[in-house]
Amino acid sequence: GSPQDTANGGGDSAAPVKVGLVYSQSGALASYGKQYIEGFRAGLDFATGGTNKIGDRAIEITEVDDAGDPAKAVSAAKDLIGKGNKIIAGSTASGVALQVAPIAAQNKVLFISGPAATDAVTGVNKYTFRSGRQSYQDVVTARSFIGDPTGKKVVVFAQDGAFGDANEAAVKEIIGGAGATVSAVRAPASATEFTPFASQIKSAKPDLLFVAWAGTTAPAMWQTLDQQGVLSSTTVVTGLDIRASWPTFGAAGTKISFLSHYFDGASDTEAATAAKAKIPGGTLDLFHPDGFAAAQMVVRAVQEGDDDVEKMITALEGWSFEGVKGTMTIRAEDHALLQPMYQASLTGSGDTFTATAQKALTGDEAAPPVQAMKG
Amino acid sequence: MTEVKSPEVTAPAAAVPSEPAGWSRLRPFLPLVVLAVALILPYSTLHLPGIFEGALNSPGTLQLLAVCLVFGGLAAGYDLLFGRTGMLSFGHALYFAAGVYGTDILITRVGLPLWQAAPLAIVGGIILAGLVGAVALRTVGIAFAMVTLAFAQVGAILVARDFGGLTGGEEGLPLDVAGVPSGLVGVANTVNLYWLALAYLVVVVFVVHRVSNSPTGRVLAGVRDDERRIGVLGLDPYRFKLVAFTLAGGLAAAGGVVYCLIVGGASPHITSSELTLSLLVMVVLGGPGTRWGPVLGGILYMYLDHRLISVGSSGAIDALPAFLSRPLSQPLFVLGTVFILAVYFFPGGLASLAPRLALLRNALRLGPRRES
Amino acid sequence: MEPILAVQDLSVRIAGLHILQGVSFTVAPTGVTVLLGRNGVGKTTTLRALVGLTPRNGEVRGTVRMQTQTLLGQPTHRLVRGGLGYVPEDRCVFAGLTVAENLRLAERRGSTAAYDRVFALFPELQRRSRQRAGSLSGGQQQMLAIGRVLINDNRLLLVDEPTKGLAPKVVTEVAEVLARVAESVPVLLVEQNLAVVRRLARDAVVLAAGQVAWTGDAQRLLAETELTRSLLGVGSAEGHHTAPGSSHTAPGSHHAAPGSHHAAPGSGRKDGH
């Protein structure tokens, strides 16, 4: 054999459709990954009418664990592409999404990024799509909490690093651009003691505090903000994480205004009902819609494009479909996925909290600014 | 107590029982044979089920092998510090990361072509190692380990802070392939990356062996045993350690360049102290201070690290009862268990297996002959 | 008299080197038995094997009995608690502990600690009892190492080169101490200083090439120039420049050490190698 050989991609109309899913089965994001795959299976079932076939072609799914490590994800993606997969999906972690996207472009295969929220995936290249929301959409939702931002004082509290940078930039652009003065308090992601930051926030006396914090120290952070009286002195907005994390907000939970990507009961669509019926446990969570949408996109791509990736792209660009959250639209210019977003509040105590939707924003209302396609 | 015990060096070959004449004549050529096999391996469509996912020449397999080879080289370079000079550095990841991020930033952010970025990144790694070493080598033993760890930690913090958006923070920085020769881009060209990794490994092994058999290498071995004595002999141990430290740093940075190309980007995983710890594990797993041990250790470690993940999600594991399948589907659980078992079952590392196998072979060979 | 210690066919292999190859000897229940031999012949190895301190990569065979008790294979701490005191070759005091703490550590439950005995022998230790042992000089450390063992009652003492690196004055002191100790407890002593041997030893065991080359009356060994030369390679026990420490400080005045008239019939047998 020759070293440059890659397994032939097929094209045979009866051959199974090969789809590779590279996501976190282990590692820190394993539970996001779990929701993603459950959603994906449910979505596949929904989109193929229970046959798991597209036309006559069976769908052959290969799942690979990346453990949240881009290097492993890249290896897996190369392996899958080498074996003739024309569609790669998954990417629970932003780092993985960012590094797999160029691989997809270099090898001209379709890549549908999963829960990874980084804005940088949008418009990164024409082969890359996303089945989840992005940070911008969170921030746009956050803006909806303060009515007219003009003259208001907004503070962003975010962790160091790209995630925090992206949120700070988005708030400056979206809320600051609308007339508010935005300042930022940043803290190391590894911080364990938050009093200095809480003091800084408090002395800034903001009208709105936008918190972008991910990771295991979040409960300690909330408790400190609560203890130092930040939560009771201003409107505090943050993203609502997966259901399992709700009790960790503790008493702080009921004092926060949440923007939400999704929670069980946020929508009442046909897809949501189907998904609820199909997933283990019957309760939807944050990232089930992402997997579900990914499956819908895969089916659409294969139906319209067969094995021709260019055709798949054309089929997906501008496509609107009914997902778990409601109407979703793939914006043709930069492949952003326009989708409804929610305002929510938590009630309850101890281990049992309930989220209630206060308001839903439509996909257009929550649309992020358009990016130029980079590649 | 603060002295780190340097690893014991395996006894010279005399300890190995005499081997059959034909074999001993072949033996020096064994590395060449292995190298030749490694070179032609991408032309084989052999399928080894259970060992690799696809055929030997499939991109997935070659990619995995390339990563393994880079870490084999990295471990061999680290052994120059640890096994041969007795310096326990916990910050070797820093120079590797300097190579990876240096290349990536110079290509992606600055826009340099690879042929300019790579040497700059390596020189940067060497300078960094020289500077850090100049400070850290004023301490010895555990203190030295901790100072190197501290510097590496600063590196990790800087990468995570994402100053000026240079490093991409926790999301990492995908490599902009515009600056990279097209022969190194795309799945179909994975084989070139494989050869690149192989070349890196060969260079590192050659350099390490050459250096440790040089007069300097002799001094380094002396430093490992008794640094004070080296001073009284009229040599400045500090200078020699600094040379070894800088050289090892440079080799690691070169490995970083190759790794950056193979993976197509940089991610903050590689700045963590865990990477240094795993280098240490690789070296100990293979056999510190031995010729091939660290290389084998590095290759095996990375292989397990990547493969256990797919084993963990395989059907065979799922079929087991929950109390078994749950932990076994955690790759880190399996990897950790492997380390522990390796310590007890291969003391002295993989390299100590060879003499033991030779003993076994002799026993088997002598047995029948005596009867006849 | 029944020997206190009977070593039979002791073999020790370390890292592939066959250091002891079937060593057999006995230690009399009173007085000092001295173990002699050139550097590297395995004297230290013998003592360490007896007390169970052969390194991990070593292998010990044979039988060793202390009265009715079998020694080999038992953990060191149990042997020592059973009354086998050991003073190692390189002192091994605990540098980070004070002198007092070093002594306190050695106290065994059940036996009364004989501090007076130790301080009477080494007043220096009492004076320095709050000093860290690591900052003692070599000689002071040696005193502490011996004192540490003497604080308990023992059935047998194993002492490895106690006078190594000591000033002549201290050598004399140490020898006197050992002589007094040996009045109540049998001692197996390794010693290079022939003057000390002459002062103390009743029986001698000479090792050569991993085996016992000679056993018998120590004084006879030293007295017979022929024997001394062939076994120990020393021109004369009193040779002016040869036996270290012997010429100036040991004019051979104390020939008759207590108990030195014991001469077991049949001793003096010379084993071939």
Add this chain to the structure above:
Amino acid sequence: MLATRGLTWRIGEVAIVDAVDIDLAPGEFLGVIGPNGAGKTSLFNLITGLRRPTEGQVTLDGQDISTLPPHRRARLGLGRTFQASSVFGSLSVRENVRLAVQAHRGGSMKLWRRAAADREVAAAADAALDRVGLTHRGTALAGTLAHGEKRKLEIALLLAGEPRVMLLDEPMAGVSAEDVPELVQVIRSLTGDSGRSVLMVEHHMDVILELADRIAVMHHGALLACDTPETVMANPTVQEAYLGEEL
């Protein structure tokens, strides 16, 4: 040649080495005796630079070397052995000596040359080994040597450096009686060469008396006496402080 002036090393209030003035003439053999803990080893550490003196100076050929690190002093021709044997345990005996030869001849910082190929170094090393009678142990790992053999190896290491001033810290300690004359012979042969001076700590008086031109007596860190052997041995203070009663 080697001289110390007011050399003092204090730990806290205690002077371990107390204002020691020593002058070592070229080719002279100076024995150092003194009770245990007198500060002999400490004095050596100060002279070779392993410890920094609190006060005072060390000069070699008139040059003040008090602030130089150990390796620079070794370069200037100061060699020593240690009271507790210190050899390179994981190297073979022969490699140990080759390392010392190589250190002395310079050119150790050669990363790209094969060490084994240097015949001059090998020959010099073998000569040094031969001189102490360790040739037959050449391939053994130094760490596995018996104590006496290590002492010999240490002297071989010292020899390899061809020092002009040698500091020997109890070279006879632990050496079996039969080997003492041989070692004495070796040491004597070293000093026979022109201009080489020796400072030797030794408790074996006969060895000192045989070799030393002068004897320095240390007590409580200070120099009690420094004179010809006869005078020193006759000194009643020395008798009392050091030699003690006869056995």
Add this chain to the structure above:
Amino acid sequence: MDAVILLTLTGLGLAALYFLVASGLSLVFGLADVLNFAHGLFLGVGAYATWWAAGNLPGAGSDGFGFVVAVAFGVAAGTLMAVLVELVLIRPLYSRTIEQVLVTVGLSLAGVALLQATWGADARPFPRPEWTRQVTTILGAQVPNGGLLLIVAAVLVLAAILAFLQWTRYGLIIRAGVENREMVTALGIDVRKAFTLVFAIGGAAAALAGALGSVYFGTVSPQQGGSLLIFAFIVVVIGGMGSVVGSAYAAVAVGLLQQFVNYYGTSGLGDICVVALLAVVLLLRPQGIAGKVATA
């Protein structure tokens, strides 16, 4: 002024947490000469056992005496775990420093993965008395009670360990065994017991730190121990290996430094300052602030 008091007290709380983690590490690291990378796992075991006990153990709960029982259970579990680890894994490897690193690294990987396999990767709310969530007003500063609890616990642990080492026979044996295990056995002492004991104490201290740390964080997660470990290592080294008092000083220095720099400087600078402190201390005093001067 308020800010200074608040930062000082919360900084001391952070220091107390570091000290609790570091004390066990320092004992094992300094005295048994084992670089225990599995210390973070002991922390996790203590935390999870406390969490489990509060929900399942009869008599235990999240408040009042029940909480004390739950923490005691957690500490017992950590101790047991440490003893088992010592007996089974470490004991055959004494004086083989590098292999110990390997085994403890393997153990921490496997153990944390096992925690994750059993209870999931996500943080879970930690049962704790209501008062630990509240604040006490001291000189106008709102000081979290969780931090005060840590300070009290740290002081008690420090006193207990010091008393143990200085005044008990086992303390003496441990200090001697560090220098020369063989010689301790040659004095008729079963040194292995002493080292098991050191591990037990280290495990207990770690488990307590895990439990109280979780009270402070409000949650328990598998990775929590590991993230504290690096600062604990820094504290141990700055303080001087094996010196528990040194660890206490170092913990205070690190906690306060981090807190004040994070407030008055920019974010992330706190961590860098701590690392710089480590480098400076080691360069000036390689043995750490309270470490013993190496003897020649």
